[in-house]
Amino acid sequence: MLEQQIKPSIAKLSLPRTIRPVGAYTMFSLIWHTIDGKQYAISLDAYTGNLLKIDPLTESATVLNCHTTEQFRDATGISISGDTLWVAKDNGIFYCSMTTFELLPFMELPNKINGIAVSEGAVYASSQEVNCIFVVGRATRGLIRVMPAPGIGPEWLTIHEGDLWVSDRGEETIYQLDPKTADVKMRALTPFANPTGLDFCGSDLYVVYTGDEFYIRDNPNDPDPLSVQVRDRTFIHQLELIHVVDQTPRYTLSNGYLVEMTYLEEISQEEPKDVHNLTWRIALPTDTDRQKLRSIDPMGIPFTEEIVDGQRVAVFNIGELRAGEAKLFGWKATLELRGIKYEVPFEEAATDEMPSEHLQVTYLVDDDGLEMMHPTVMAAAREAVGDETNILKKMLLIRDYVYDKLSYRMQPYIQSPDEVLVRGTASCGEYVGVLLALARLNGIVCRTVGRYKCPPFADQHNLPLDQYYNHVWIEFYIPGIGWLPMESNPDDTGVRPYPTRFFMGLPWYHVEIGKGITFETIKPQPFSIGELAVNHVRFKILKELD
Template identity: 25%
Template sequence: MSGLSAIRASKVIFCCAICALFASLAVVPTGAAPGAVKDTLVSPCKYPAGLATDGKRLFLADWREATIFEIDPAKGTVINTHKAPTLKPHGMTFGNGMLYISDSHTGGIYALDLESGVVETTFQAPGSRALGLAWADNTLYILEGRSKKIYKVLPEDGTILSYFDVPDRSCTCMTHDGTYLWISNRIKDELYMVDPESGMVIGILDAPGPYAAGVAWKDGYLWNADFQRRTLYQLIVKDDVPYRLTDTRVARVEYYWALNNYGPGEVTDVAVNLAIPEKLPCQELLSDLDYSIAPMKITKDQWDQPCAVFDLGTIAPGSKAALTYSVNAKVSAIRYLIFPEATGTLDDIPKDIRKKYLADGTRYRTSSPYIQDTVKKIVGDEKNPYWIARKIYNYVIDRLHYEMIGGWDVPEVVLKRGSGSCSEYTFSFVSLCRAAGLPARYQGSIVVRGDDASIDEAFHRWAQIYLPGYGWVPVDANRGDSDSPVGQAKGIGELANRFLITTQSGGGSEYLAWSYNSFARYKMNGYCNVQEDNFGFWEPLQEEKAIPVSSMSGSGETCKPEPQAR
């Protein structure tokens, strides 16, 4: 194959890539998930770096040979080659009919007329590591590698108009899709959708290869050149599926609850309610729940959360009562790609959702003057649901740091104190969202702690917000409390594959109160020294071994609730 000819990747390789993609998903979607590979091209050069488009063709820079390849994206063939005006071409973008090229060693910026081969304009970037370029609204964006800044400059002389921090220290190349910047990260193998004014990371895609380099936006698709695989990927960014599932984990999860009575009195009227996990976009139950004791009944609370109800009677001094359930589950990491402009307005949220999930509660106190005044200062006149949530989210992570000091104080106390547990982060965020008119609730879970086989003694809770066009989206302000723009973005619309979600609630449940996973009520006849224990246990399984409980020989009794529609 000629070094100047790029051919379409073989059908075998393409099919394997697609099969690998869908094999990584926990659920095969009806449409394409964000970041799905639509097509691939073999790179015509050995050292692919910057990528650009004039709207018809792709232009790929060979960093080592200082050559620019002009490619027909439909046929995968090289139309022409151009000598780069600098020794180390890296970033590229089109603007005003010129191909702008950056040098990654000197920081030089060159505006090249491809027809004449003449450099019409040249100037120095704000630093010597000019890695990425993007054109938007007659201005040029420069990703500078030494200062770790993205500069917005005048294209005629490089005058700086504004700047912000790069999303991550390993970012390399950029493009603009007409609304957002897209920035590649060669170390973390990620692609970031970034607000070009604030620098906030709005969305994240997994890069299709191990060394994400040049990016270009053409006809609604994101193209990414991978330096290591020497491949150009055409990626689907927006389709019918708003999220992507990856990193599937199959495990047997056991939840254990016990109440120890060390006396001297009796503990009476012991009633325990366990939250029952359900099928969700990021989790699938592969077996029935296997209970150590058959529940007295299976019911639902006012939030449609299924619960197993137990009446354990009296616990004598020196005794304990315990119960467990086990379930085989498949859990996946989930990542939404949210376009703020697609979330409409608060009026687009269904009335029943607003009525149910804007209500006040004893742990929220949304009607308190402090919460009302605070949310007005945060949100201002913002009407877009995503940006309302993002402003509140930014406020919470700026205001709080993690500290678990016992108990769940109300948001006013937590926000004034400046610290809180995951539940207090969540209650504060939910309270402010509801006060702003954005429906919010929470989820609770059993968590993988480190190793695949692990014990969870702490559990975890986070919020969900309702966004028109997307539905319920996870928001974990505790996880997103990071100095990194990427770290902050990973708290919105993203969950790792570490959670078996047991609970979805608006708070104040008749069976779970403000807790999650389980809740117990009891009385004491005289003084009693009691200790309540609850743990989660994870045991990794091979998927083919995750057989239904009903076909397993076990000591526990199985009680399967009748299916109930939400």
């Protein structure tokens, strides 16, 4: 496998991976700039109007525009060309010298601007309002062209080695674009939410993040002293990229983490009774393009392994279980997890090739109460895709149709797709059921995948992180290309256009267990898992992978 990886530079060896400047609230845009022979990160605090010069080694920040902060307040984008600073604020593009920081107007655009990047001859300005990137001539101040934005959220820009790089806050994605055609050369998921700027330090790519975080506030003057509060969270983090170019489908991996996952069952019978010849099977994490199983160890009781449809399954031969008997058993896995984004242009999915007979009889049937022959489900399958024949376009149309019809709500149990479509709300498992039914009725091979998400706190290492809910999503199959992931409900923001961050992509915190098979089963059948046990799921992020 050929990996086209951004190599570590000398700067990387001396700079920290994460930079948390003191005194910053909401940082937008990022520029690595040399001042007096030393590299500094320049970012704009839109809340205060402070243009910050950040020492990456000490995390101290100096205000460069001490006397003009009011002019910079609520600005969103900055770029540096020579000794000139360029600023995007509201609908306007401004510029100033790097000594006086007095803003002068360059031009005004018809829409609000988010990010800005300046080359030798052009100014690039992104606008979420019209979902495009304006390209303006520096000398003429005239519009050269308008490019479609690669994502749907607010976007920030930088230019590196002739390419335009974009960070999209809504998509949580970094794009590498051809600055003339807007063709996407590469896209990668960010390990954190809310990216608000990016730039290269040598060959190392850094991303700035700005958002909110919840915390428990202890107020001793309040009769109820503990309360949930929100505070600003802003920092700079290095983004690692591995672009795999000689495999079908092509894909890009981003930051990885070494994660320990424990899955434990505690025998806790609702109505104590004897169970004879009890065998308990629990699927194990699998190896994929983005996930590697380093080790697996039994917890409480040894297990043997079976292979079920190509998936590893732990088999616990418990035997006789007495009424009221206490037991703990399960497994602990050490995993390498990375973000992944696949690249499949629509034209590559325009194929007449049929999936194998095995895939058709396994993944084009109603095998899990999908009610595929119900009139409501059949009508939805026809309405979702219309006359479209391209597999990839059909899958995207089905996803968007389901998002239009449903909104997320936790349910105590899963109902069939016909009932879910009428109800209009669904849990992740019910989203999956509807997606499977509509896709299979349209001839798209697909299957359920899951099973858990590590709590996405990538900077909280060696702390126990408990996950209460399980999670499921799907994979769909394109002949000649293979299986591609698609999230069930997280991209359903309720407003079109929907993000495509998890369409053919997964973030680092998903753990893939039991593709196309039941996660957990027991024998004898008269008993259910819920009658006999409660589970405990715990994660620990050990470190960020090099």
